[in-house]
Amino acid sequence: MSTLILVRHGQSLWNLENRFTGWQNIDITAEGIKEAEHAGKELSGQTIDIAFTSTLIRAQHTLDIIIAQCKLQNLPVITASQLNERSYGSLEGLNKAETAKKFGEEQVHIWRRSFDVAPPDGESLKDTYNRVIPYFKKEILPYLLQNKNVLIVAHGNSLRALIMFLEELNVQEIVEREIPTGKPLIYNLNKQSLEKLQIATGGR
Numbered sequence: 086m087s088t089l090i091l092v093r094h095g096q097s098l099w100n101l102e103n104r105f106t107g108w109q110n111i112d113i114t115a116e117g118i119k120e121a122e123h124a125g126k127e128l129s130g131q132t133i134d135i136a137f138t139s140t141l142i143r144a145q146h147t148l149d150i151i152i153a154q155c156k157l158q159n160l161p162v163i164t165a166s167q168l169n170e171r172s173y174g175s176l177e178g179l180n181k182a183e184t185a186k187k188f189g190e191e192q193v194h195i196w197r198r199s200f201d202v203a204p205p206d207g208e209s210l211k212d213t214y215n216r217v218i219p220y221f222k223k224e225i226l227p228y229l230l231q232n233k234n235v236l237i238v239a240h241g242n243s244l245r246a247l248i249m250f251l252e253e254l255n256v257q258e259i260v261e262r263e264i265p266t267g268k269p270l271i272y273n274l275n276k277q278s279l280e281k282l283q284i285a286t287g288g289r
């Protein structure tokens with residue numbers, strides 16, 4: 086049995102300002118710091134062997150706070166761009182409500198939550214899935230198969246892709262899934278479920 090813990094970064098400045106963020110490197114707010122501390126408190130006492138995070142400051146800062154809170158200063162940390170947020174392309178920086186007024190609520194919802202429609206110059210969830218899942222299978226799953234407990238601190242949509250894979254959600258089910266900031270999601274995985282993930286397809 087091994088444990089996989091997923092945490093979306095704490096609230097970022099652009100979450101607060103309701104702006105499309107994607108690959109923009111925006112830090113967390115004071116509220117985001119509190120959320121990360123809270124996540125750390127929740128995870129205190131939990132054995133964690135290794136952590137993975139993205140190359141973006143909001144995820145790394147959140148992980149640093151969790152590490153400090155859990156007194157895990159020697160925790161090995163691996164940083165990977167494959168875990169970065171999906172690119173929102175030319176929507177990055179725009180206010181989500183203003184964009185919905187301009188292009189219509191439905192179009193913006195499709196850009197934000199559909200599986201395979203990419204925003205202009207950006208990545209669809211499918212594109213994100215196709216970089217997150219092969220990375221997970223190659224670099225993270227082996228630790229879980231060795232009974233190691235793994236923490237991943239990443240982003241709303243890179244985690245939605247991973248959750249879709251872990252929970253075998255279909256393209257309709259994933260539309261409904263929202264990931265709260267700074268709240269640990271814990272998966273206890275037995276040998277059988279890990280072996281199933283190992284043979285499951287890594288791309289769509």
Ligand SMILES: O=C(O)[C@@H](CO)OP(=O)(O)O
Pocket residue numbers: 100104105106107108170173197241242
């Ligand atoms: O702006 C973003 O990068 C993401 C996550 O905050 O937004 P959304 O929830 O619209 O996918």
